[in-house]
Amino acid sequence: MSFSSPQDVEDAFYDAIDENDPQAMIPVWSSAQEAACLLPMQPLILGGEQIATHWQNLMLPGLQVEISVRHLHWIEGLDLAVHLVEETFSGDPSQGSRPPIYGTNVYRREADGWKLLMHLNAPLPPAPGSLTMGLTLPEAPPR
């Protein structure tokens, strides 16, 4: 399967997650050793082959994930493109709702069309006033 634009790859990537289909994930990714995937709570995975295996391990039969994607920003180069998106997951309602996260997707034009080369997630910042890790907030003055 060949993708003619970064956006086509991106659509196929999130469709594969929605459909919990690890086979559909394979043509999305570059098979290059410099492919990189960083999912929430997961170690950084490098290498197209290792990433394919990682998705296969994550996409257990019966898993239900729905993901909605909001485009924040993108940059198009000659042979690389970077899309910054906000991902909101839903799935098993018993798990409650989760805060959205950032996703950075890097696409590359390869011999067989555009491919996903990096997918990196990062949390959104905590709401103002909530506790923050490692940061010492000044104490409120006594009343």
Add this chain to the structure above:
Amino acid sequence: MSFSSPQDVEDAFYDAIDENDPQAMIPVWSSAQEAACLLPMQPLILGGEQIATHWQNLMLPGLQVEISVRHLHWIEGLDLAVHLVEETFSGDPSQGSRPPIYGTNVYRREADGWKLLMHLNAPLPPAPGSLTMGLTLPEAPPR
């Protein structure tokens, strides 16, 4: 100031942090509207001018930050380059040590040389066995 390679820009970026010098940060960054900066605990900032102001606000006089950078990975395109690094901060010893974080840096070749176009931080995953947010772990079987 003009940088002849992505690595030159990267060195200047981390030097500006080490030196707590907001003026040195200005030539590092692309002034383009599609510049993006996502620091830990901070909202996403878009736009070269807004990013320069953001660094000026963060780099208060007397702030001491030391940052060591380990290269994990990079991708070079024709006019874009993506470097994935691990950043370890140290500074005021009373604050204790902080876990390292990932940094994704996107560089672009512009009319006046290579510029930093995106800097995005993401936490490393929690250590195996530690509590994870929003993830329900199966209970250990009774002994």
